């Protein structure tokens with residue numbers, strides 16, 4: 376079901392006590408909000424997931440993972456499996472963030488394996504994708520986005536889409552301070568819905584939540600979130616500050 380969602384990707388930031396105090400600040404500032412149809416998500420580092428779950432037990436905040444390995448178990452030093460995540464109470468995982476693609480060489484093939492593994496293990500998946508600056512400049516951005524979705528998600532059956540959240544994140548807007556305009560975000564989100572409708576049907580296209588990510592800040596959140604096909608945001612930098620993140624949550 377389509378939902379309003381504001382998700383904070385904390386990346387490799389915040390040690391144990393910083394994680395606790397950021398959650399404390401967030402809990403305090405969103406406590407009085409009704410947030411009836413809105414999900415608030417944070418993605419701390421692996422080592423802080425368990426304590427974050429504990430700290431958010433009585434709050435509206437959901438704790439999710441930034442990544443996972445595609446295999447069930449085995450000799451994969453330094454990796455974390457879906458089973459390990461679900462065993463501590465994680466219900467959702469982010470897959471395909473542009474930093475995983477560019478720094479850790481994660482390809483569409485690998486991401487398809489990860490998505491399949493997550494869904495098989497009942498983990499809802501926030502799938503990230505988006506074009507590079509050169510693709511946008513050359514006018515190839517729609518093709519790139521369509522390819523990424525085709526390669527990773529269009530092999531799924533219709534039912535699987537109930538556990539998919541999309542996060543369109545133009546790479547040129549991530550951590551750069553340069554945001555896609557609300558019109559650019561709307562244009563791409565509408566395109567995404569149209570290709571999902573072509574591949575599946577209207578019901579699937581209208582039910583999926585599509586988040587925008589890329590330099591969302593308190594100052595621009597409201598306008599971006601006001602667009603018809605934008606269901607919320609995946610927030611990096613601004614989610615590391617309780618006041619900024621809660622201002623973005625209030626903007627939805």
Ligand code: PEP
Pocket residue numbers: 384544548549550551552588589590591609610611612613
């Ligand atoms: C992100 O990393 O997913 C992101 C959107 O970062 P930022 O908000 O800092 O651009």
